[in-house]
Amino acid sequence: MISVVIPTFNAAPTLVHTLAALVPAVVEGIVQEAIVADGGSTDGTLVIADAAGTHLVQAPRGRGTQLDVGAGLAKGDWLLFLHADTVLEPGWAEEAQSFIDRVEAGRRRQAAAYFRFCLDDDGFMPRLVEGLVGLRCFLLALPYGDQGLLISRKLYDELGGFRAVPLMEDVDLVRRLKRRQLVALKSRAVTSAKRYQAEGYFSRGVRNLGLMLLYYLRVPPRVLARLYG
Secondary structure, three states: OEEEEEEEOOOHHHHHHHHHOOHHHHHOOOEEEEEEEEOOOOOOHHHHHHHOOOEEEEOOOOHHHHHHHHHHHOOOOEEEEOOOOEEEOOOHHHHHHHHHHHHHOOOOOOOEEEEEEEEOOOOHHHHHHHHHHHHHHHHHOOOOHHHOEEEEHHHHHHHOOOOOOOOOHHHHHHOOOOHHHEEEEEEEEEEOOHHHHHHOHHHHHHHHHHHHHHHHOOOOHHHHHHHHO
16 A cells, blocks of 8 residues: 655664554555665664665665655555654554545545654754744645655656755655645654754754745755755
C-alpha cells in the first residue's frame, strides 16, 4: 500500500526512532516497504537501515535527488516522504489509511496529506514555533518536508516529482499542488529540535523566514543552500 521514502545523510542518532514508528503500520499491512535513500553517510546510518530491513539505495547527495531516486524504486501505490529525524506518533497509520480510502473510493479528489508539526522539546518557544507553522499551513497551504507528505504515485508523477534542487525541494513540490489538493491530518510528526536548540529558536526562525522570502524572490536554490549551511 504505502512505500515510505526516507532521505538520509549521517542520520544514525535519529533514524532508529523514525523507523521504529513505522513498525506497527508494517505489521498491519499499511506500510509495504521503507526505502532509505542515502547520500553518502559515514556514520552508522547504513548499518541501521540494513538491520531494520529497509530497501537501502545510494543516491547523489541532495534531498530532492535522494527523494526522487527513492520514489523511482517504490512499489506502493502511495508514497510517504519522511525526514530521518521525524517520528510519527501512534495512530498515524489508521488516519493515513482513512485518507487513502476516501481518495480511492472517489469520496474526495486526488490529494496529498501532511501531518501536524511538533518539536521534541519543552517550553514556550517550541510551542510558539509549532503555532506559527500551523498558521503558515492554514494561510498559505505550505507544509514543509518535516511534516511528511503522503501522496499517490499517480499524483506524484503528474506533478513531475521532486526536482534536483539543493534546498526547498519540499516547497517546490507542494507549490505545484492546488490548495484543495492538500489535506492536514491530525496526527503529529514529531521532529528533532536539535537545530533550534543549537542555533537558538529566534535565530533559527528568523533565518528560515529570510530564506523563504529569498526563495519567493527567486534567489537560486544553490545560493539558498549556502546560506542554510
